Amino acid sequence: MCFKNLPVEFDENGQAYLKEGVNNPYDYQVIDLAEREDKVHELLAKNGFIKSVDYDPVTRVAGALAFHSVVDLKNKKVVSTNSMATLFRGYEIILRGRDPRDAAYISSRACGVCGGVHATTAALAMEMALDIKPPPLGIVIRNLLLSIEYLYDHPLHLFLLAGPDYSEQLINATNPELFKAATKAPAKNQAKHGYSTVGEIMTDLNPLTGKLYLEALGMTRVAREAYVLIGGKYPHPQSVIPGGVAATITPSVLNELYIRLQKFFDYGQKVVGIWDDVFDFMVEFNPDYARCGIRPATMADTGVWDRPGVYDASYANMDEWGNARWSTPGVLVDGEVVTTDLSKLNAGLEEFIEHSYYEHWDGQRFKTDPLGLPLSPNHPWNKETKPKPGKQSWRDKYSWDTSPTWDRMPMEAGAYTRLYMTAKAQKLPTSEFLESTGHSLKILVPGGVLPDAGLEWKVPEHWNALERNRARAYAIPYSAMVSMENWKMAMEMLRQGETEVSTPYEIPKKGTQMGVGFWGAGRGFLSHHLVIDDGAIGNYQIVTPSTLNAAPRTPWGAEGPYEEAVLNTPIIEANMDDDFKGIDILRAIRSFDPCMPCTTHIMVDGADKLITREVTTCACGVE
Amino acid sequence: MVLIGTLGYHNLKDFSLGPILFPIMQEMDWPDEVEIDELNWGAVAIVQNFQARTEPYDRVVILSATPRDRPIGTLTYYHWQGGIPSLESIQDRISEAVTGVTSLDNLLVIGEYFDIWPTETLIVDVEPHPEQAGERLTDALQARIPEVLKAVEHAALADWSAIKPKEILEGKQFELYP
Structure with a gap:
């Protein structure tokens, strides 16, 4: 059974249908948060050792995130949490009514780090909607661009x-x-990084002055240089288009790229060694660190890195080409794989706005997907974005983020989900460098200054803040080795004279076409749902990894991933007085690599003001 | 070598003064030693590009429209005199820079921390109309373009002894941090 909570069942031929005899199959319970909030208020009033701890903004994250928590400083536990996206992301509204060809360029601006990923996701949605199949070299080059974005992103976050x-x-x-x-x-791991004690590593992690911090700054340059060789510029490339890429690929371009890519082989080994040492030490020193940011490994991932010869952009073959990706898509519930099919991932998606600054929309345009799988009225293809700024209240609405779920469960997303899904699913293509064992991902890294290394990321016993970051460290050599596979293919294609990198296409002036782009940001899961009506964008819906991770409560009261992870975090910090920094809370939040869409601007109808100016972000005095 | 760098997001009306004037300044006649470039690609990337140069710039002129509570259209032309905020603040600005935020203040502070600015660093900064989406400048700023270009030209070409001790036009040094 794929779905446990949604009213969707499958017959013996695998055809999905809505459960019979259910009046309102997609109905859901909305619980009143007031009772819980009243209890928290009472605790705060009665106990001096229970305090509100607010971060607004949470620093060292991308974009605008605020976090409210109530902490019991005597018993060293978190009592209540609320995650707030404090800016409105209006790309869905900006894109509506525009020429679909604008989608890649405009949606790219949704992020200052993952612009290329958004552009590609928009291109994938267009390809599906308009039946555009990119040539093999176009697919491979897109894979290379994606890996390089990860090689920029992961060191940036880790250091x-x-x-x-x-x-x-x-x-x-x-x-x-x-x-x-x-x-x-x-x-x-001294042989890999040169440090003899964990203390020396920690000293070089010091911001601004630490060698590891400065080295990571330098590696962002290497990755950017590699990216612009093909992307033209970073983070908003001009060369990613529906149907492939708009760039001239030659052996010398690929060789220039390889020179930069190669630097991540040794660096990947080093980064893995650093974080293995730091995290192993912390948990050995105090096993409670294994509970920082802990929550079930209930996660979703779109999979990335398409295989030429398998990817055909069609919805009908989506499960086949999705399963052929170099990272396997799908859903994990409490660490177990529930599905690896993109069609089921898609059909189980819903977005709720009960605790978000939006109005509900009317109607349900699409009852099923193109294969006949039932869709919820809250599915992104049915959703409309109707912003409604208002008072911030923990009892009611408190975030610009929506509450996305899969099969009615909040889902976590991250670079680490790629490793987790791929390791568990054992569907990885045959590779010289990578092997999925069902409980681990083996990565063979060719040597540079360091000798060749066989790294192995193992599915952890507990899913916590340290393991998120550890997996992100392993995602560096993983991405580098997928790059190697694709680099070799690209060279071979050029040798064979396969130089085409894009497929031309036309946009029909009449009719409705729909598509979805499933791709992955540095932080994981990214989907763009597109509907084209008579040659213009009729609806566009974006779900980013931070839409999933920073979600407020569901209508039925389940916490979003940040909220749940912080709620489960023990306070290990020694300062319990005015110097309390909440480091354990911050470690839990930052382990997700929050990326709140930044620089978001949208005009309000009939006004010359920007809606971002009207948002209340201060948590002080919020009910 | 002199660099004239423009700064600002696109499609934000007055806030896009730099990107709007960039192609115009490219078409102007400049001596060989003057380069015109965008400085929108992230403060850390700009620091790294400066550090990678074999020949450092002798003078840098940055054109931006940054809100500073002045009357709209106020043109301020000043000498960047350095100074940095707390290390924590610099760290936060670097976090912003590597995740896509483009800002004059962050660029100046991060550049200062990594010691990229030559002594002759000058800022031409105009007060924009409150943020709006749009491709064109407001009339108020459009009317100031000749003066803005004149200020940039002066900043780029004038003899340093004629600039250094003075606050030019309505200029003054802004406090970028407490």
């Missing part, structure tokens, strides 16, 4: 955004006993 949380500076300020022990803890 510039999350890394300082594990640095000597922060640890000495919050848990000096941990740093003292670290200075005596031998680093097991």
